[in-house]
Amino acid sequence: MSAQAPQRHALVTGSAGFIGFHLCQRLLADGWQVTGLDGMTPYYDVTLKQRRHALLADHPAFTPVEGMLETPGLVADLAAGRDCLIHLAAQAGVRHSIDAPRSYVTANLIGAHEVLEAARSAKPSHLLIASTSSVYGANTAMPYAERHAADHPLSFYAATKKAGEAMAHSYAHLYSIPTTMFRFFTVYGPWGRPDMALFKFTKAILAGDEIDIYNHGYMRRDFTYVSDLIEGICRLIALPPRAPAGPADNLSPVAPYRIVNIGNGAPVGLMEFVQAVEQATGRPARKRLLPMQPGDVPETWADATLIEALTGPLPRTDIRDGVRRFVDWYRDYYGV
Numbered sequence: 508m509s510a511q512a513p514q515r516h517a518l519v520t521g522s523a524g525f526i527g528f529h530l531c532q533r534l535l536a537d538g539w540q541v542t543g544l545d546g547m548t549p550y551y552d553v554t555l556k557q558r559r560h561a562l563l564a565d566h567p568a569f570t571p572v573e574g575m576l577e578t579p580g581l582v583a584d585l586a587a588g589r590d591c592l593i594h595l596a597a598q599a600g601v602r603h604s605i606d607a608p609r610s611y612v613t614a615n616l617i618g619a620h621e622v623l624e625a626a627r628s629a630k631p632s633h634l635l636i637a638s639t640s641s642v643y644g645a646n647t648a649m650p651y652a653e654r655h656a657a658d659h660p661l662s663f664y665a666a667t668k669k670a671g672e673a674m675a676h677s678y679a680h681l682y683s684i685p686t687t688m689f690r691f692f693t694v695y696g697p698w699g700r701p702d703m704a705l706f707k708f709t710k711a712i713l714a715g716d717e718i719d720i721y722n723h724g725y726m727r728r729d730f731t732y733v734s735d736l737i738e739g740i741c742r743l744i745a746l747p748p749r750a751p752a753g754p755a756d757n758l759s760p761v762a763p764y765r766i767v768n769i770g771n772g773a774p775v776g777l778m779e780f781v782q783a784v785e786q787a788t789g790r791p792a793r794k795r796l797l798p799m800q801p802g803d804v805p806e807t808w809a810d811a812t813l814i815e816a817l818t819g820p821l822p823r824t825d826i827r828d829g830v831r832r833f834v835d836w837y838r839d840y841y842g843v
């Protein structure tokens with residue numbers, strides 16, 4: 508009889524958030540024990556966050572904790588003895604960072620520093636942290652590759668995420684913490700965020716309201732379906748940075764630290780995206796064409812060479828299928 512492998516235990520921050528919820532579901536299905544920390548911040552509907560956490564709490568291997576990252580020592584207490592720390596909690600949103608920059612300092616700088624301190628004391632086998640495609644900012648070379656310099660953020664959100672990357676690199680170097688930094692590209696799917704385009708478009712189209720189309724529709728986004736993203740994250744958990752993974756790698760020369768894009772690698776035009784929502788809802792959109800918003804970029808496109816060198820080919824859900832699954836969830840959840 509073979510002895511059973513001990514159950515691995517992860518600490519996930521932002522577990523009541525959109526991506527954290529899906530990641531925790533997947534880790535629990537894969538047999539992990541999971542502690543999930545979330546501050547239930549009021550940036551968007553707290554009930555949605557509570558519903559996500561309540562669903563996770565149905566699983567006996569999930570321990571929900573409500574608390575703020577920046578509470579001194581809280582993350583360190585929860586991280587003790589964990590095999591893996593996955594830090595997703597953040598103040599997200601490009602546009603909101605223009606109106607409320609202070610909340611980005613608290614969550615993304617002070618909060619992120621608490622996570623690094625926690626990793627310093629807990630010494631997990633792998634620390635994985637969410638950054639964003641927004642750090643590519645004013646870059647025009649496409650697709651966005653991790654080895655390109657990303658020194659010109661256009662929003663304060665991007666600036667705090669870029670600062671988080673630099674802080675994590677210094678901790679990886681000083682304290683030998685194996686660290687993978689993800690740059691996510693416009694993630695969408697069921698249980699998605701109310702501040703993001705797919706949620707807003709679906710809600711408005713079903714209600715017969717107008718939708719705001721920025722830059723007069725001349726935008727492209729590398730939309731990434733949430734379960735494709737989660738597959739990428741889960742494969743990377745098993746790959747703490749050690750040896751270079753070929754010419755696309757940006758493994759630090761002085762630390763066990765690398766940055767990895769997780770994106771679909773195929774940008775979709777905004778009007779094509781709206782058509783997918785129209786098809787899925789069965790209703791035409793009433794469009795209000797507007798100029799570009801400050802802090803925004805016209806296009807994102809992930810170079811997926813590095814992640815595929817590390818993990819092998821990943822699933823890539825077609826935009827029409829992914830949008831349909833979101834709209835089905837939305838109708839069911841809100842009873843529309």
Ligand code: NAD
Nearest residue numbers: 521523524525526546547548575576596597637691693694
């Ligand atoms: P989300 O807002 O749904 O989840 C973040 C969670 O963190 C929320 O539940 C919130 O309550 C919690 N939180 C925020 N500040 C906190 C604090 N100070 N202390 C404790 N908890 C706090 O966002 P998401 O879309 O799930 O994003 C997850 C991560 O991925 C974030 O780091 C975000 O910046 C990054 N990201 C997301 C996308 C995307 O398209 N969704 C794209 C790029 C990067």
